[in-house]
Amino acid sequence: MKMKELNKTTKSNLITYALVIITYIIVQIILESGHMSSLMEGLLVPLCTYVILAVSLNLTVGILGELSLGHAGFMCVGAFSSAFFSKCTAELLPSGLRFFLAILIGAAVAALFGMLVGIPVLRLKGDYLAIVTLAFGEIIKNLVNVLYIGIDENGMHFSTKDSISLGLQPGGKTIINGAQGISGTPNDSTFTIGIILVLITLFIVLNLVHSRDGRAIMAIRDNRIAAESVGINITKYKLMAFTISAALAGVAGVLYAHNLSTLTALPKNFGYNMSITILVFVVLGGIGNIRGSVIAAVVLTLLPELLRELNDYRMLIYAIVLIAMMLFNSSPKAIAFREKYSLKKLFAKKSAKEGK
Amino acid sequence: MKKLQKFMSLALACTLTASFITGCGSSESSEGTNNATTENTAETSADSATTGTFKIGGIGPVTGGAAVYGLAVQNGAQIAIDEINAAGGVNGYMLEFKFEDDEHDAEKAINAYNSLKDWDMQILMGTVTSTPCQAVAEKTNQDNLFQLTPSGSAPSCVQYDNAFRICFSDPAQGYASAQYIGENNLATKVAVIYDSSDVYSSGIYENFYAEAQNQGIEIVAAEAFTADSNTDFSVQLQKAKDAGAELVFLPIYYKEVALILTQANDMGYAPMFFGCDGLDGLLAVENFDTSLAEGVILLTPFAADATDDLTVNFVTKYEELYGETPNQFAADAYDAIYAIAAALEQSGATPDMSASEICDLMKTAMTEISVDGLTSSNITWNAAGEPTKEPKAVKIVDGVYTAM
Numbered sequence: 001m002k003m004k005e006l007n008k009t010t011k012s013n014l015i016t017y018a019l020v021i022i023t024y025i026i027v028q029i030i031l032e033s034g035h036m037s038s039l040m041e042g043l044l045v046p047l048c049t050y051v052i053l054a055v056s057l058n059l060t061v062g063i064l065g066e067l068s069l070g071h072a073g074f075m076c077v078g079a080f081s082s083a084f085f086s087k088c089t090a091e092l093l094p095s096g097l098r099f100f101l102a103i104l105i106g107a108a109v110a111a112l113f114g115m116l117v118g119i120p121v122l123r124l125k126g127d128y129l130a131i132v133t134l135a136f137g138e139i140i141k142n143l144v145n146v147l148y149i150g151i152d153e154n155g156m157h158f159s160t161k162d163s164i165s166l167g168l169q170p171g172g173k174t175i176i177n178g179a180q181g182i183s184g185t186p187n188d189s190t191f192t193i194g195i196i197l198v199l200i201t202l203f204i205v206l207n208l209v210h211s212r213d214g215r216a217i218m219a220i221r222d223n224r225i226a227a228e229s230v231g232i233n234i235t236k237y238k239l240m241a242f243t244i245s246a247a248l249a250g251v252a253g254v255l256y257a258h259n260l261s262t263l264t265a266l267p268k269n270f271g272y273n274m275s276i277t278i279l280v281f282v283v284l285g286g287i288g289n290i291r292g293s294v295i296a297a298v299v300l301t302l303l304p305e306l307l308r309e310l311n312d313y314r315m316l317i318y319a320i321v322l323i324a325m326m327l328f329n330s331s332p333k334a335i336a337f338r339e340k341y342s343l344k345k346l347f348a349k350k351s352a353k354e355g356k
Numbered sequence: 357m358k359k360l361q362k363f364m365s366l367a368l369a370c371t372l373t374a375s376f377i378t379g380c381g382s383s384e385s386s387e388g389t390n391n392a393t394t395e396n397t398a399e400t401s402a403d404s405a406t407t408g409t410f411k412i413g414g415i416g417p418v419t420g421g422a423a424v425y426g427l428a429v430q431n432g433a434q435i436a437i438d439e440i441n442a443a444g445g446v447n448g449y450m451l452e453f454k455f456e457d458d459e460h461d462a463e464k465a466i467n468a469y470n471s472l473k474d475w476d477m478q479i480l481m482g483t484v485t486s487t488p489c490q491a492v493a494e495k496t497n498q499d500n501l502f503q504l505t506p507s508g509s510a511p512s513c514v515q516y517d518n519a520f521r522i523c524f525s526d527p528a529q530g531y532a533s534a535q536y537i538g539e540n541n542l543a544t545k546v547a548v549i550y551d552s553s554d555v556y557s558s559g560i561y562e563n564f565y566a567e568a569q570n571q572g573i574e575i576v577a578a579e580a581f582t583a584d585s586n587t588d589f590s591v592q593l594q595k596a597k598d599a600g601a602e603l604v605f606l607p608i609y610y611k612e613v614a615l616i617l618t619q620a621n622d623m624g625y626a627p628m629f630f631g632c633d634g635l636d637g638l639l640a641v642e643n644f645d646t647s648l649a650e651g652v653i654l655l656t657p658f659a660a661d662a663t664d665d666l667t668v669n670f671v672t673k674y675e676e677l678y679g680e681t682p683n684q685f686a687a688d689a690y691d692a693i694y695a696i697a698a699a700l701e702q703s704g705a706t707p708d709m710s711a712s713e714i715c716d717l718m719k720t721a722m723t724e725i726s727v728d729g730l731t732s733s734n735i736t737w738n739a740a741g742e743p744t745k746e747p748k749a750v751k752i753v754d755g756v757y758t759a760m
Binding site for chain 2: 164
């Protein structure tokens with residue numbers, strides 16, 4: 001009964017948080033009892049990473065209404081800046097504090113890049129914004145691939161040619177080694193930290209969406225001219241949403257970088273393929289629907305792994321499932337079909353009959 | 357619209373639950389592995405003893421851009437497994453082999469590794485490419501599971517004592533190349549064209565550079581390209597030509613080399629070309645005029661048209677089964693399986709042991725064995741995991757690889 005007194009959005013938000021927390025508790029129970037397969041156990045942290053990415057991109061695509069194809073670029077920035085920090089301070093700081101600082105650094109650097117990109121780019125609309133963000137993602141990936149940073153007693157050395165031209169003293173070590181990236185990052189990411197970050201992400205995004213600022217952002221999405229005419233500062237709110245989205249992607253990058261001991265910027269993990277994958281999560285989960293993003297990210301990350309049994313047909317089936325889900329979700333026929341046979345309607349009919 | 361959303365969230369939540377259940381379902385059968393790596397329960401022993409097979413896992417890319425290497429390793433290893441089983445197995449125990457896809461991605465490689473652990477893997481033959489290999493090596497070290505990579509050539513692939521490799525490391529190849537050029541007085545002015553976005557290529561280049569100083573070789577041009585710009589090499593070749601390089605060192609894969617040779621020919625530049633094991637496969641490139649490859653020297657552990665019995669036997673079998681000529685990756689994998697078999701025999705491990713126990717025995721056994729393989733005869737390993745074998749220099753004469 002009490003639930004009814006809560007307003008609709010609060011109720012919906014609570015369901016989202018509860019979903020995450022219940023999943024966490026169930027997983028913990030299975031983990032404790034030792035029934036979790038190694039494959040699933042290894043997937044837990046990546047799942048958190050993708051959920052954060054999907055939720056943060058939904059802020060840009062769903063709430064702000066701008067198509068961004070450079071989300072993996074922000075993730076890349078967060079991943080490399082935090083891994084660089086962790087590698088430098090691996091012996092100096094205790095792991096808990098180091099990881100906490102790494103998360104903050106990853107988020108801050110990604111936010112900075114988000115703002116730098118956002119200032120010129122958010123003046124563009126629609127396709128133009130998509131193209132520029134796409135280019136940004138590729139530039140970041142290629143920049144990281146030619147970046148060499150080493151450290152010795154004289155301090156830091158930078159180069160964009162090769163690690164030989166760093167001119168390190170004997171005993172110095174290369175931290176970012178161009179295409180070979182950073183290796184030996186401490187494995188600090190755990191499922192618990194991942195879930196906490198997911199909850200924080202949800203908290204930030206859901207609260208933003210339902211705040212005064214969030215309504216302003218959605219007003220810009222729905223009608224820019226009308227929003228401007230009532231005195232909403234368009235640049236400010238657009239930049240706000242974009243920067244927060246970038247910072248959260250940076251956090252996902254931190255989680256990603258500290259889950260694997262090697263970090264390289266390949267087209268596979270930080271290229272536009274990744275940006276598109278995240279976009280697929282968002283679109284499939286429902287644009288603007290935060291809970292949908294969470295579920296879609298989890299399902300679509302698990303699917304190819306659970307299909308491992310099928311060997312060579314795995315990727316083919318994954319693609320077919322993707323197409324089928326997309327059609328089920330948005331084709332007019334499918335929607336009509338679902339409305340006709342929706343569970344709710346059936347229940348309603350049943351109870352109506354019983355009432356008679 | 358509301359209804360739709362509710363329905364969707366319900367449906368997706370169901371899928372989610374279902375997927376968790378499937379995840380758990382598969383874990384029940386593999387309960388043994390989780391314990392095997394941590395506690396070695398009696399349950400595992402009983403389980404494996406009844407089957408009496410060693411479970412060897414393999415990881416490599418069989419889809420995506422690097423699929424050609426993963427498939428070669430998968431096929432090469434399968435041939436070796438079948439041969440060993442046909443000959444009565446190792447100490448009477450059969451070998452079982454399962455290969456998982458990693459899409460040349462570190463994250464997917466970890467998934468593949470975990471999935472193999474659920475299958476009760478005892479020994480890992482992988483991974484094929486360097487970056488995923490580094491990530492997986494971290495995990496095998498934690499689990500104390502024996503790992504032998506056929507072709508992970510980056511130094512950190514074998515940084516732990518449970519990891520060994522078949523191929524030369526990148527530094528060893530760069531070093532050996534510079535030494536070979538210096539000792540045989542092939543050239544004093546050398547240009548290098550390498551792929552700066554590739555770990556293999558830049559790793560060799562850096563060590564080649566370091567050793568070139570000692571050998572009195574002058575590097576007159578070091579031109580990089582990246583995976584995004586690997587079709588036009590005229591700029592790099594022009595620079596090498598202008599700098600007066602007598603020899604062009606190509607620590608890259610054969611696909612780019614085929615283009616470089618064609619473009620060098622077009623601009624009338626004919627220096628000596630020298631490459632590493634990545635050049636193997638050059639003569640099989642489609643639409644490539646093999647006469648351009650005349651005189652190219654490469655340091656390679658394997659040449660498919662060598663005439664020793666072992667190679668002939670392997671190549672015939674491979675061609676019969678898979679319809680193509682095996683490359684060096686297939687040969688590395690073949691040798692890897694034989695090395696694992698030899699080490700298992702030496703160590704006296706039995707399939708009822710846990711992965712961790714086998715690993716401890718194998719670590720010592722690996723340093724005691726010597727394997728006559730496709731990629732070299734008398735391969736031995738040191739405790740650091742590096743193989744000791746002679747790099748063979750091969751020159752392409754009249755369209756075939758000829759030993760020098």
